[in-house]
Amino acid sequence: MAWHGWVLAALQAGALGIGPVRTEGPDLVVQGTVSLPVGHRIEVALSLEGEVGLRAPGVIEGGTWLARLGPLEGEVYPGDYTLTVLDLDGDTVAAIQVPLGSGTPAEAEARRALVRDYLAANLEAWRAVYVAGIERLSWIRETARLRGEPDTGVLPAQAGAYLVSRWEERFQRGLWLPLAEQARLDLEDWRRRRFLSPYPRADAALVALSGLAPSWLEAASAEVRRLAGAGTTEGAGGPGEADRLTGEARALAAAVAADLELATPAGWEAGPLAAPERGRVEGRVYASPGLGFRVSAPEGWRYDFFTVDPLIRLRLRPPKGAGYAEVVVEDHPGWTRPEELAGLIEVRRQERWPGYRKLRFGPFAGGYQIEFTSDFPDLRYHVWDREWFVDRSRTVGVVCVASEDEWERLLPDLVHVVEGFDAAPD
Secondary structure, eight states: OOOOOOOOOOEEEEEEEHHHHHHHHEEEEEEEOOOOOOTTTEOOOOEEETEEEEEEEEEETTTTTEEEEEEOSSBBBOOEEEEEEEESSSSOOEEEEEEEEESSSHHHHHHHHHHHHHHHHHHHHHHHHHHHHHHHHHHHHHHHHHHEEEEEEEOOOOHOOOOOOHHHIIIIIIHHHHHHHHHHHHHHHHHBBBOOOOOHHHHHHHHHHHHHHHHHHHHHHHHHHTTTTSSTTSSSOOTTTTHHHHHHHHHHHHHHHHHHTTOOOOOOSOOOGGSOOOOOOTTTEOEEEEEEEEEEOOOOEEOOOOSSSSTEEEEEEOSSSEEEEEEEEEEEETOSHHHHHHHHHHHHEEEETTEEEEEEEEEEETTTEEEEEEETTTTEEEEEEEEEEEEEEEEEEEEEEETTTTTTHHHHHHHHHHOOOOOOOO
């Protein structure tokens, strides 16, 4: 890519002078005057907003010097770039501002706006990563406080083992790592394509936010294992380490927002998924105070609010029989088209249910539904999963499950739950 749009300029600064400047293909050739002691060396640098993009030694011949900067790699964004000439063996410095980039001022500002939007989108991607973790860790802490040992908060062995498996399978491998990897790749792609960023502080803070993510996950996982009674991993940090790293992440997000002149980034606090359900059952109806859904239990069925998966908000259990209905809330960052989101949900069900065999799959007013069977070693289950799209990439669903031989008997009650469910009351 060639240099273009340079305003040629010259500066005399005592022992060093800069100018003229010319382009030769992909290189920038800079020359000037010099009156330094014999043996002194000079270096020439090109920078934008304090970030150096290219350096080259200056070749001194008599009373002049010449440096060749290049080749340019990456897209050049409009701005006032700085050419600096430094005496490496003394304290003499000369610098000049050189506008770089072609087009009208309006076109230049439009290109800067594209960069700003790209970096803001990457900040939003990292927000989704961290908040997903903050919410789930907060939920686990609160569940351990309510259900664990009074002195230690450690959950009973069976619940703890299930909790760790859900954390590792559904959250860590199923959500966090894919989201973090996509955000990291997007940031690397930007940094590979650009020459120098017009927003270097935002750039650097996003790189730090990316680098912090593995440490946060390690610290959070260690705390989950401790609360589950499964011990911790060596080097993962002690209690409070995840909170300390969360504070660092929020500070970095604020730095990005400040450099991009965005409003203070909102949504970095844990949302309603961070706490177990705490609403009241009135008659047979339960209304979630945080998430807003309403569900009605069939006659004789009971509510079970103790789950070890923050996505499963509650279960409804019949008086007898191998079956239940559960309310599941899931976030799917980056997936906003209903058809694609429905396909993603089906893939996740195939991954979670062994021997998955689809019976029907299609839209209904407000979302998608799937009916399938799943084969376990000693039992076949019949599953009806109806998912409502309620907020951008969030789904709220009712999953009805019964053994194959109980399905027909329990179906009228399961229909009562599904038909009476309100995912997002006005």
